[in-house]
Ligand code: SF4
């Protein structure tokens with residue numbers, strides 16, 4: 440259906456299309472901080488897979504081998520509890536820091552903000568600042584416009600693909616991936632994921648930008664529940680700024696009945712989400728502080744004190760004192776300290792060797808004549824250490840019980856051994872349903888000992 444407008448209503452559309460936002464370049468202390476954060480975070484991301492530790496890639500999530508290498512630590516599927524704990528700690532930390540400092544994460548550290556900043560930086564370098572970009576978009580397709588647009592797209596695509604390639608490098612050894620890509624021998628899946636993550640970066644940071652923060656990010660929606668009246672937010676001091684209005688330089692604003700806001704709209708022009716902070720706190724505000732820098736520069740120019748737009752709290756705006764210790768921060772601190780204690784303790788107590796004992800389910804037991812009663816087991820030993828170890832396996836729990844053939848073996852670092860064994864107990868002691876204990880002990884002086892219980896079945900157990 441064609442669009443028709445009339446009487447203030449727009450027919451034929453389910454939603455109003457968004458106007459493109461052209462943020463103006465801004466300079467100031469927070470812009471500098473944002474740039475530093477961008478360089479540090481992007482630098483860490485792009486360099487991360489190139490770091491080595493113990494002659495191996497320092498950070499590698501090796502999904503086919505089901506092993507995660509994080510510097511000196513190797514996480515096996517049995518250790519995923521630590522990853523789950525880490526994710527919970529990160530989530531609670533986000534709640535905690537939001538209660539304290541508002542959306543500091545969104546404005547300075549969120550990948551969406553950081554890559555959008557990088558893409559915008561390329562765009563501004565090629566197409567110029569806000570007014571030039573607006574003019575260029577409206578201008579007819581001349582050679583200069585095509586040249587600028589093609590160059591921008593080329594650099595955006597290159598950065599997006601490099602991001603996708605680096606991301607895949609955390610899952611597939613980056614040096615091998617690089618040589619495979621350069622020699623056109625990369626696997627189909629590797630190519631697919633490089634292009635997939637490249638396209639995601641391009642779409643999010645090049646096109647959707649503030650739309651991701653406004654409509655796709657769940658954090659923007661539930662942040663209100665994490666805020667309280669003492670949370671740090673970016674606010675416009677309407678008491679000081681209103682009534683707003685332009686005035687002649689050097690004129691007495693007070694005599695004209697005007698506040699400090701000169702209504703220059705700079706705070707709106709620099710906003711990457713295109714909002715007017717003077718209308719109050721809005722969920723679209725990502726707390727990037729660009730409006731603070733813009734307004735401070737204007738205040739410097741007109742000779743008024745800085746801080747008409749500033750970091751503040753609702754209580755501070757009502758001239759009440761700030762409270763750091765409050766029920767919300769106490770609860771989050773308690774949960775964080777508990778989780779961190781659990782995490783550190785469990786990592787400190789983490790066993791370098793895991794032993795699983797699986798009882799043979801095909802036969803309850805076998806009568807092996809004068810030798811006694813025999814049960815079968817499969818022992819699975821996982822050596823999570825990087826070094827090789829020598830082990831000896833013994834069994835106890837029934838008088839005279841023994842492993843049929845002595846079990847001494849060597850196990851290479853980071854490897855798994857599956858060992859079928861037979862355990863024999865004398866007839867007179869082989870009562871059904873006895874609990875027995877397997878003990879695996881390193882014989883190379885490393886002090887590793889693991890025990891695991893199982894059951895031994897005999898005739899009287901039937
Ligand atoms: S930048 Fe400051 S002075 Fe200019 S419109 Fe915004 S609040 Fe008012």
Ligand code: SF4
Nearest residue numbers: 710724725727728730
């Ligand atoms: S209102 Fe200010 S802090 Fe919020 S997104 Fe816009 S420029 Fe950034």
